[in-house]
Amino acid sequence: MKAKSLQIPSAGAVIERTVIERRELREHDVLIDIKYSGICHSDIHQGEGDWGDGIFPMVPGHEIVGLVAAVGPGVTTFSAGDRVGVGCFVDSCGECEYCLAGEEQYCKKGVVSTYNAMDYDGNPTYGGYSQNIVVTERFVVRVPDKLNLDVAAPLLCAGITTYSPLRHWHAGPGKKVAVVGMGGLGHLGVQFAHALGAEVTVLSTSLSKQEEAFKLGADHYYATRDPETFTKLAGSFDLILNTVSANLDMDAYLSLLRIDGTIVNVGAPAKPDTYSAFSLIMARRSLAGSLVGGIRETQEMLDFCAEHGIAPLIEVIGADPEEVQHAWKRVKQSDVRYRFVIDTAQLNRD
Numbered sequence: 001m002k003a004k005s006l007q008i009p010s011a012g013a014v015i016e017r018t019v020i021e022r023r024e025l026r027e028h029d030v031l032i033d034i035k036y037s038g039i040c041h042s043d044i045h046q047g048e049g050d051w052g053d054g055i056f057p058m059v060p061g062h063e064i065v066g067l068v069a070a071v072g073p074g075v076t077t078f079s080a081g082d083r084v085g086v087g088c089f090v091d092s093c094g095e096c097e098y099c100l101a102g103e104e105q106y107c108k109k110g111v112v113s114t115y116n117a118m119d120y121d122g123n124p125t126y127g128g129y130s131q132n133i134v135v136t137e138r139f140v141v142r143v144p145d146k147l148n149l150d151v152a153a154p155l156l157c158a159g160i161t162t163y164s165p166l167r168h169w170h171a172g173p174g175k176k177v178a179v180v181g182m183g184g185l186g187h188l189g190v191q192f193a194h195a196l197g198a199e200v201t202v203l204s205t206s207l208s209k210q211e212e213a214f215k216l217g218a219d220h221y222y223a224t225r226d227p228e229t230f231t232k233l234a235g236s237f238d239l240i241l242n243t244v245s246a247n248l249d250m251d252a253y254l255s256l257l258r259i260d261g262t263i264v265n266v267g268a269p270a271k272p273d274t275y276s277a278f279s280l281i282m283a284r285r286s287l288a289g290s291l292v293g294g295i296r297e298t299q300e301m302l303d304f305c306a307e308h309g310i311a312p313l314i315e316v317i318g319a320d321p322e323e324v325q326h327a328w329k330r331v332k333q334s335d336v337r338y339r340f341v342i343d344t345a346q347l348n349r350d
C-alpha cells in the first residue's frame with residue numbers, strides 16, 4: 001500500500017516528499033487515513049541526529065489522528081470511519097510485567113517506536129508525516145467526539161507525556177507544581193496540573209507567555225532569566241516538571257524543591273545534564289524521568305481532556321516540505337504558540 005509522505009533523507013538534511021510502502025493489513029491491523037500530525041520537538045532531535053544514529057530515510061511524526069479506513073479480520077474494537085489516534089509507539093511484546101500493567105513504553109523486549117525504529121520483523125517504522133499508517137489495534141486509541149481532530153493530535157505525545165508524570169507523582173490539591181518551559185509539552189502540563197487541582201507556577205525564560213499561562217490555569221509565573229526568581233522561589237515546590245529541550249542548570253532547579261520534592265525531566269536534550277549530589281542529599285530530593293505513557297493511560301488522558309475542556313493551542317500548517325521545514329526552524333527558536341499541526345490530508349492533493 002502506497003503512502004505519500006515527508007522524509008528526512010539523512011541526519012540534518014532538508015525535508016522532502018517521498019512515497020513509502022505500508023504493510024498489507026494483518027489480522028489485528030487498523031489502516032488509518034491520517035488527517036493531522038503534530039510536530040514534536042523530538043521529531044527535530046531525531047531528524048537532526050541529536051540523539052545519536054537515527055534510521056534514515058526517516059518519516060517523523062508520532063502525534064497522529066485520523067479516520068479508520070479499513071480493519072483486519074480479527075479487529076473487533078474499531079471499524080471504518082472511527083476517529084482514532086496513534087502516539088509514540090506501535091508495538092510491544094504484550095506479555096512482560098510492564099506491558100501487562102499497561103506501561104508498554106517500558107516493555108522488556110523493547111517497545112517499537114512509531115518511527116526511527118525497527119519493528120519485530122526487522123522493518124523500519126515510518127511515522128505520521130504521511131497519508132496513512134497501519135497499526136496493530138492494541139496501539140490505537142479513540143478520539144472523543146468532543147475533541148476536534150486537529151487539536152487532538154498533540155495530545156498523543158505532548159499530552160500524555162505531561163499527564164502521566166503529573167498523575168504518577170500525585171499532582172493535586174495541596175501540591176505546588178512548577179512547569180519549566182512553556183512549549184508544546186509545557187502548555188499542556190500547565191492545563192493538566194491546574195485541572196488536577198495543584199497550585200501551578202510557570203517557569204519560562206521570559207515574561208512573554210505570561211498572559212496565556214494565566215488563561216491556561218497558571219497561578220504564578222516567573223522568568224528564569226531573572227536570577228531573583230531562584231532566590232524568591234528557593235525550597236518552594238513539591239514537584240517540578242521540566243519540559244525544556246535544552247540543558248539547564250540542574251542545581252539551580254533542584255534548589256527550588258522542598259524537602260522530599262521531585263524534579264521530573266521529560267525534556268530530552270542532546271547532551272547530559274550535570275548536578276551536584278549535595279543538591280539531592282541536603283533535602284532528600286529526587287531527580288526523575290518519565291517516558292510518554294501507556295496506551296490505557298493515553299485513552300484516559302484523552303477522555304480527561306474531553307471532560308475538562310483541555311486542548312492545546314495550535315497553529316495548523318500545510319504539508320509542503322518547505323512549510324514543515326519552516327515550522328521546525330520556528331520550534332527550535334521557541335517561536336511556536338504552542339504546537340504546529342500538519343494538515344496531512346493535503347498530501348492527498350498532489
Ligand code: NAP
Pocket residue numbers: 039040041042043045157158161180181182183184185186203204205206209243244245246247265266267268269290291292331332334336338
Ligand atoms: P518545545 O515546544 O520546543 O518546548 C520547549 C520549551 O523549552 C520552549 O518553548 C522554551 O520555553 C523552553 N526552552 C527552549 N530552549 C531553552 C533553553 N535553551 N533554555 C531554557 N528554556 C528553553 O518542545 P516540546 O515539543 O515541548 O518538547 C520538549 C522536550 O521534551 C524535547 O526535548 C522533546 O524531545 C522532549 N520530549 C520528551 C518526551 C518524553 O517521553 N520524555 C516526549 C515528548 C517530548 P519558554 O519559552 O517558556 O522558556
Ligand code: ZN
Pocket residue numbers: 040041042043062157158
Ligand atoms: Zn513527541
